[in-house]
Amino acid sequence: MRPESVEVQVRPGTTDDLGALTDLYNHYVRETPVTFDTEPFTPEERRPWLLSHPEDGPYRLRVATDADSQEILGYATSSPYRAKPAYGTSVETTVYVAPGAGGRGVGSLLYTALFDALAEEDLHRAYAAVAQPNEASARLHARFGFRHVGTYREVGRKFGRYWDVAWYEKPL
Incomplete structure (x- = not known):
């Protein structure tokens, strides 16, 4: 078990992270209703997804790593909310934290870095979709000013049942 005092670094994601980010996301695909993949x-x-989040602009990828081992502890993104041009000042945000890294503030560090990076962009609103139930995600979004x-x-079916999705928004 990893000690709670591990120093966490947050940085932009790179192509070198692709394998680890894919493994992390696939955990949620296989084991949880958090994603509807x-x-x-x-x-x-997953390469096109990673490349759609450059180091600058409104669509960002931030990665949290263990400062010593460089193990990826989680990631956060801002992505297009919808494809039509009038939605251009809105983004959808998301956070994924590695199994075993939850409850240590990784999600908060990631969102802080993401929203700091987006502060100078021409954005008006951030949206987040959270499969229910997910109290940890609801608390995280509330802490960052989402309502x-x-x-x-029952909008998505996975693991033989239907799941609700709560939507949150935040002014930027």
């Missing part, structure tokens, strides 16, 4: 990805299948704006009932 149902089949694991290969790193090559619940509605819930889609």
Whole structure:
């Protein structure tokens, strides 16, 4: 078990992170309803996703690592909210924390770095979709000024059941 006092560094994601980020995401694909993807990805299948989050601009990727081992502890992204041009000043944000790294503030460090990076961008709102139930994610989003704006009932089917998704928004 990793000690609680591990120093965490947050930085932009790079192509060198692709394998570890894919493994982390695939954990959530295989084991949880947090994402509605149902089949694991290969790193090559995830490459376009990673490349769509450059170091600057409104669509960012921030990665948290253990300062000593450089093990990836989680990541946060801002991505297009919707494809139509009028949505251009809105982003959808998300955070994934590695199994075993939860409850140590990694998600908060990632969101702090992400929103700091987005502060000078021409953005108006951030949105987050949270499969229910997920109290930890609800607390994280509330801590960062998101407010619940509605819930889609039984909008996704995974593991043989339907899941609700709560939507949160935050002014930027």
